[in-house]
Amino acid sequence: MYAETEPGGAAERTAFRRAEKQYKLYKPPSRKGRSKSRGKQAGGGGFGGGGDLSAVVDFHALLAAGEGELPAGIRRCDRASFHLPVFCFLDRPGFYFIPGALSTEEQCYWIRESLKTFPQPPNRTNLTATYGPISDLFIAAKNQKILVEVQSSNGQERVEQNNVGENAHPGKFKFVDGSEIQKEERPKSTMAAALVRKLRWSTLGLQFDWSKRNYDVSLPHNKIPDDLATLAKKMAVPAMPSGEEFTAEAAIVNYYGPSDMLGGHVDDMEADWTKPIVSISLGCKCIFLLGGKTRDEAPTPMFLRSGDIVLMAGEARERFHGVPRIFTEGDQQDISGLVSELSDGDDRFILDYIHNSRININIRQVY
Ligand SMILES: O=C(O)CCC(=O)C(=O)O
Incomplete structure (x- = not known):
C-alpha cells in the first residue's frame, strides 16, 4: 500500500520528495529569533530548517x-x-x-x-509480528503494566504462570505488575505505555x-x-x-x-x-x-x-x-x-x- 523510500541519492530528485523534505524540516520561528528568521524568508524564502x-x-x-x-x-x-x-x-x-x-x-x-478497541485482536498491529496478539494494551498502559516474555524461543518457561497477573495471552508474552517479578527474571520486558507509543x-x-x-x-x-x-x-x-x-x-x-x-x-x-x-x-x-x-x-x-x-x-x-x-x-x-x-x-x-x-x-x- 505504501511505496517504499527510494534508495539513497534518489531522495530529492522529484518534486514530491523535495516538498516532503521541505515540510519535514520546517521549524516554527522561535520567539527569540522570530524577526531574524522572517528577514531570512523575505530574502529568498526556502526551507531547510526554517x-x-x-x-x-x-x-x-x-x-x-x-x-x-x-x-x-x-x-x-x-x-x-x-x-x-x-x-x-x-x-x-x-x-x-x-x-x-x-x-x-x-x-x-x-x-x-482508536486506542482502546481498534488494536484489539484479531485486528493486527505493527506490534503483532514481535509480540503476538496483545489484548487490552491501552488498559495495561494506564495501569502501568509490563509486557514480559514468558516463554523463550526454545519453549522454556521463564516465569511461573501463577506468579503473574490474569492477562495471559496465547502468545509468548503477557502483562504483569512491575512488582510481581524481579528484574533479572524478565530478560525481555517492555512497559505497556512504551508499547502504546510504538x-x-x-x-x-x-x-x-x-x-x-x-x-x-x-x-x-x-x-x-x-x-x-x-x-x-x-x-x-x-x-x-x-x-x-x-x-x-x-x-x-x-x-x-x-x-x-x-x-x-x-x-x-x-x-x-x-x-x-x-x-x-x-x-x-x-x-x-x-x-x-x-x-x-x-x-x-x-x-x-x-x-x-x-x-x-x-x-x-x-x-x-x-x-x-x-x-x-x-x-x-x-x-x-x-x-x-x-x-x-x-x-x-x-x-x-x-x-x-x-x-x-x-x-x-x-x-
Ligand atoms: O494520515 C493520513 O492522513 C493519510 C493516510 C494515508 O494516506 C494512508 O493510510 O494511505
Missing part, C-alpha cells in the same frame, strides 16, 4: 472567510444530499475535503476507539498483508464496527457515484508520533476505485501533500486538523499523497477543543497521548 507555510492550503480559514473569492483552482462542491461544506480542486477530480466534519465529542469518541498502525475488517501488499482474506478478522461503517457511508456521499452506497470493508488506523511521517504513496489495492477512501483526521494538526500520478508533479500542501475528513475517489486514487509533518505540543497542534473535552480523570491518559500524536482512520471498500 521556511514558511504560506503555500499550505488552510480550508478552515477559507471556510471562515465565508462567501468571498476562493484561491485559484479551489471551489466549493457542496451537495444537496450532504449536510456539510465540501471543497475540491479544479485540477484534481475525485479529491474532496470536508473541514470540521466531526464534532469535538465525536473526535474524542473515535480517539478512544503503535504505528492497526488494521480493521479485512486484514491487509503489508508483505504481499494485498488483502489476505484468509486472516481472521471482525467486520468493521457498525458505527464506523455508518459514519463512513454518511461521509462518503460527496464522492459516491449517484445512487450507490459505500460499504466499509477494511480500515487502516495510522498512529503518528512527534517526528513520524508517511512517505508519498498511492493506494491502489482495492478493486473498485470509483469508491472513495474515507480518511478521518484526529489529534494533532498535520500537513498533507496531494501530488500527481508521478512524483515529478509538485504536490499541493494542505493542513489537516482533528475532525477533518478527506475523500479520494476515481482519478484521485492514482495520485501520490503523504504526510511529511505533524505539529505536536508547543507547535501549533490545534487541539484546544480536545484538551477541554479530555481533561476528566479517566481520559487524562488519552489526553497525554494526543498532545503529541495524530491518528488517521482511513476506511475502504475493497470489492
Whole structure:
C-alpha cells in the first residue's frame, strides 16, 4: 500500500520528495529569533530548517472567510444530499475535503476507539509480528503494566504462570505488575505505555498483508464496527457515484508520533476505485501533500486538523499523497477543543497521548 523510500541519492530528485523534505524540516520561528528568521524568508524564502507555510492550503480559514473569492483552482462542491461544506480542486477530480466534519465529542469518541478497541485482536498491529496478539494494551498502559516474555524461543518457561497477573495471552508474552517479578527474571520486558507509543498502525475488517501488499482474506478478522461503517457511508456521499452506497470493508488506523511521517504513496489495492477512501483526521494538526500520478508533479500542501475528513475517489486514487509533518505540543497542534473535552480523570491518559500524536482512520471498500 505504501511505496517504499527510494534508495539513497534518489531522495530529492522529484518534486514530491523535495516538498516532503521541505515540510519535514520546517521549524516554527522561535520567539527569540522570530524577526531574524522572517528577514531570512523575505530574502529568498526556502526551507531547510526554517521556511514558511504560506503555500499550505488552510480550508478552515477559507471556510471562515465565508462567501468571498476562493484561491485559484479551489471551489466549493457542496451537495444537496450532504449536510456539510465540501471543497475540491479544479485540477484534481475525485479529491474532496470536508473541514470540521466531526464534532469535538465525536473526535474524542473515535480517539478512544482508536486506542482502546481498534488494536484489539484479531485486528493486527505493527506490534503483532514481535509480540503476538496483545489484548487490552491501552488498559495495561494506564495501569502501568509490563509486557514480559514468558516463554523463550526454545519453549522454556521463564516465569511461573501463577506468579503473574490474569492477562495471559496465547502468545509468548503477557502483562504483569512491575512488582510481581524481579528484574533479572524478565530478560525481555517492555512497559505497556512504551508499547502504546510504538503503535504505528492497526488494521480493521479485512486484514491487509503489508508483505504481499494485498488483502489476505484468509486472516481472521471482525467486520468493521457498525458505527464506523455508518459514519463512513454518511461521509462518503460527496464522492459516491449517484445512487450507490459505500460499504466499509477494511480500515487502516495510522498512529503518528512527534517526528513520524508517511512517505508519498498511492493506494491502489482495492478493486473498485470509483469508491472513495474515507480518511478521518484526529489529534494533532498535520500537513498533507496531494501530488500527481508521478512524483515529478509538485504536490499541493494542505493542513489537516482533528475532525477533518478527506475523500479520494476515481482519478484521485492514482495520485501520490503523504504526510511529511505533524505539529505536536508547543507547535501549533490545534487541539484546544480536545484538551477541554479530555481533561476528566479517566481520559487524562488519552489526553497525554494526543498532545503529541495524530491518528488517521482511513476506511475502504475493497470489492
Ligand atoms: O494520515 C493520513 O492522513 C493519510 C493516510 C494515508 O494516506 C494512508 O493510510 O494511505
